Amino acid sequence: MDGTGADLKSVVQKIPCRRCLMEGVKKEDILQKIEEYLNALPPEERTPAEQYQRRLTVCETCSRMENGLCKECGCFVLYRAGKNSSDCPSGRWKLSDNDGKYDKKNT
Secondary structure, eight states: OSSSSHHHHHHHHOOHHHOOOOTSSSSHHHHHHHHHHHHHHHHHGGOOOOHHHHHHHHHHTTTTTTTTEEETOOOOOOOOBBTTTOOOTTTTOSSTTTOOOOOOOOO
């Protein structure tokens, strides 16, 4: 207790998760907003298509992804992977070489 009658557990329980905030929102609407965001990025800030697909493949095999959200940072994976300057909070997007193979030793 901090003297105000509230303890940390009760405060944290009142903070909704991002997925809970999205209840009732159509999946198509979320995907449309992500697509609009990515299309609005200047070309030099967009992740190249091939690299974007590699990032998504890595995320699909990650135990920290659930329903399109990264449990490590809370982001929408499609959104984060699409911005060239973004990185994986767990370091899982590091590529071993130019052929695009994932380097498992970097996890």
